[in-house]
Amino acid sequence: KAGVTQTPRYLIKTRGQQVTLSCSPISGHRSVSWYQQTPGQGLQFLFEYFSETQRNKGNFPGRFSGRQFSNSRSEMNVSTLELGDSALYLCASSIRDRDRPLTDTQYFGPGTRLTVL
Amino acid sequence: ILNVEQSPQSLHVQEGDSTNFTCSFPSSNFYALHWYRWETAKSPEALFVMTLNGDEKKKGRISATLNTKEGYSYLYIKGSQPEDSATYLCAPRNAGNMLTFGGGTRLMVKP
Numbered sequence: 238k239a240g241v242t243q244t245p246r247y248l249i250k251t252r253g254q255q256v257t258l259s260c261s262p263i264s265g266h267r268s269v270s271w272y273q274q275t276p277g278q279g280l281q282f283l284f285e286y287f288s289e290t291q292r293n294k295g296n297f298p299g300r301f302s303g304r305q306f307s308n309s310r311s312e313m314n315v316s317t318l319e320l321g322d323s324a325l326y327l328c329a330s331s332i333r334d335r336d337r338p339l340t341d342t343q344y345f346g347p348g349t350r351l352t353v354l
Numbered sequence: 355i356l357n358v359e360q361s362p363q364s365l366h367v368q369e370g371d372s373t374n375f376t377c378s379f380p381s382s383n384f385y386a387l388h389w390y391r392w393e394t395a396k397s398p399e400a401l402f403v404m405t406l407n408g409d410e411k412k413k414g415r416i417s418a419t420l421n422t423k424e425g426y427s428y429l430y431i432k433g434s435q436p437e438d439s440a441t442y443l444c445a446p447r448n449a450g451n452m453l454t455f456g457g458g459t460r461l462m463v464k465p
Binding site: 240241270272279280281282285293295327329340341342343344345346347348 | 385396397398399443445452454457
């Protein structure tokens with residue numbers, strides 16, 4: 238089975254621009270979660286999508302948004318980029334087992350490294 | 355928001371040494387604990403998912419224990435090898451189904 242893929246792998250933007258990142262989950266996985274990793278804050282949860290609906294949201298401003306398509310692929314959008322948005326953005330997919338929803342494993346992609354100048 | 359602490363922040367050991375790290379988390383509203391290994395330039399790799407107090411998991415030379423009553427988990431590596439060099443992350447999961455990651459323990463194993 239192919240793993241989680243993320244595109245693009247690297248991205249350079251300037252302040253004020255917007256960016257869209259893409260994540261394709263493992264086949265059969267219906268949940269996609271997004272995380273931001275920065276040296277100072279570590280890995281922080283952004284949001285989770287399941288069945289095209291946002292199920293959970295972390296403590297990030299409204300400039301961060303996402304969506305999920307019917308094939309479970311997900312996109313994350315950041316508008317009005319700030320310097321502090323420079324980070325590694327990881328997505329993770331999981332089956333989200335109805336019987337064991339809180340113990341299914343999240344499988345991570347390689348990440349998109351965003352640099353804001 | 356869960357307060358998850360991992361110690362030590364970094365660790366340098368010699369090949370063959372055994373080592374262990376700690377993950378501390380609030381014991382209330384606990385559902386599961388995940389351990390991940392994150393090697394440089396790779397994706398985080400799932401090691402264990404633990405749910406029950408007293409749970410013990412093992413994968414090769416790596417094992418983990420869980421104490422949900424006092425809110426901690428230990429990760430042990432027996433006979434460390436250079437390929438074990440990575441950052442080890444723990445992440446408790448609460449009823450909201452969110453993983454909250456600790457800052458990680460960075461392990462460096464010298465040959």
